[in-house]
Amino acid sequence: MNEHAAYVELRNINKHFKDFHATRDVNIAIPRGQLAALLGPSGSGKTTILRMIAGLEQPDSGEILIGGRVVNNVPGSERGIGFVFQNYALFRYMTVFDNIAFGLRVKKAPETAIRERVTELLGLIGCSGLENRYPSQLSGGQRQRVAFARALAPNPQILLLDEPFAAIDAKVRLELRTWLREMITRLHITSIFVTHDQDEAIEVADEIIVTNKGRVEQTGSPQELYSHPSTPFVARFIGNSIPVKDYTRFRYFERFGPQTEAVLRPEFIGIFKKGEKLQYASSAEEGVVEDIIFRGSSLEIRVRLHDNLLSAIRSVNDPAIHVGEKVDVFIYRLFIIDGGRVTLAHNQSLKKESVVI
Template sequence: MYLELKNITKRFADTRPEEPDAVSHVDLGIEKGELIALLGPSGSGKTTLLRMIAGLDAPTEGEIYIDGECVNDLSPADRRVGFVFQNYALFRYMTVYENVAFGLDVQKRSKDEVRKRVGELLDLIELSHLRDRYPNQLSGGQRQRVAFARALATQPALLLLDEPFAAIDAKVRKELRRWLREMIHEVGVTSIFVTHDQEEAVDMADRIVILKDGKLEQAGSPYDVYKNPKTAFSATFMGDSVVLDKLCGFTGFEDITDGRKIVIRPEYVEAFRDDNPKFHHLIPYSNEGIVRDVVFRGDSVELIIEVNGERLMCRRSMERRPVSTGEKMRVLLYRVNVFDEEGAQVLANETLQDVDVEFM
């Protein structure tokens, strides 16, 4: 493990006794070169965790190891971490060049070396032509790139990014995500970024770490976390899903009324009209539902369908026949996730076992 967090706990001095710890007993290992997303809602402790790794905050308990060395008592600079702040914290009275050069200046590198390194980085982020601009003369995306270059200038062992896209317009965000991901892989630096946006985490990270109330919920590849959520929280935080307290009267499923949580993703739900020949053979395995709402999602249509008194959600390709509110449809459940205190379980539609179905 390149970075290791052992039993990290953070309790702020001004926390009242009845309040939980900001970060509570987190154990985590990260391999060299990995790109990790710390994902969680606000107040989940993800930024606090990041700041502790950086050395901006000290953990109340636990140790942080970088490359096998305990860094608890080292300053950020001695830990060799680069940090991209949420607001970028570009020095407003320094030019782009001066900002990127700052860390090298501090280390008293030779003039030539600084010039060469900053030149390389500005080429890398493709902002060489703006080297003499001040931060307020840059767009949000350009600022992010400068902050990225500034953090990388001293060749840190670990790059930490706090909500790197929070200050960026939704439209450019996707483009910048791809850019940042490519950059990080090109440079090959082990990186951790904080986000509350699951789409962002899935899009960028090699591995996702989900936090809730200061505790680690689940860590794994985006695919793994998506496919096998360990807790109801992980399941609902990744992707859109419907959470039910009970499951009654669905064809192919035993009734669940013992308080376990049932999470149903839109992909688990198939809705079709009973005159659709393609799905005709599936009618016996389905239930009847009524379309309650139809929402256009830009590239697909989202249907809210009421089945047995529960509202389920599914997506429908734009290429299929349009559906309108109030219409009756057949609804087929492929599978559901069931959670209790002990863990997670995937229940598949039992009656479908012997039918050849292509999952969507």
């Protein structure tokens, strides 16, 4: 079978909940072994898509294919999927062992095989010795791992995870992200997870499917989405976007179309102290620092320029800047929002100087 052929595929899927159009003409194709993220704000239809793949919801129209076979009428339990619920949904009246063994017992596997598989999985998730605990006696991270093991126990072809990190505190979440990514890569299992946290999606997924208002806005690798957003929604949603009403007021940005709206990112902006050595000093503009936020490893500088409050990142090693100080602001590039399209525009002075050199 072709390595790049879609393993999980959705074709023109529509789904309504009463009057609410939860999923609109969704087309998705995920190759075997890939780790994909469904990313979008709450209410964007991402969980509905996941639940339809699992067979927990039925689409109103369209086809769901797994391994090239239409599975619309195949019950979820026969689609070869493992599902990790948002709050794990561990069976609270069963021990960790019984939780992981549940799927195998339902399939009437021999008890010795069950014991072997559960022991193996407990080792894999680093929870050996916890088999007799109840879910309430585990930490959030352990519960997540047990839920993961329970989903994997019957050897599914596809792993679906609904907001897998939402219920865990920030510190453990970072560890678990890395852990989950390693696990899934090692097992080479096709996985789809739902998240509203772009950092999570960018860090964990091979491919991100951005959803908004029931539609798929854009599909691509994290790098693609980051550097080439194809719709205004993606440009605004990904990264710490700063909306700007009229980009033509910035120097060296020429008018492009009828509209003047644009989106900036902190990494598109340079902030320099007066007198600091700056290659493009002549083309920088003067702004006033309004706020400085200490981020630990860096500083976020908020500066006012032409009625726009811009944010930029400065290293803690750079010369200190104070609130109220006048600084040089240089904008390298920005995304121009032109109707339904997004165009990347570079500072014109960059071109000029490169010509001079």
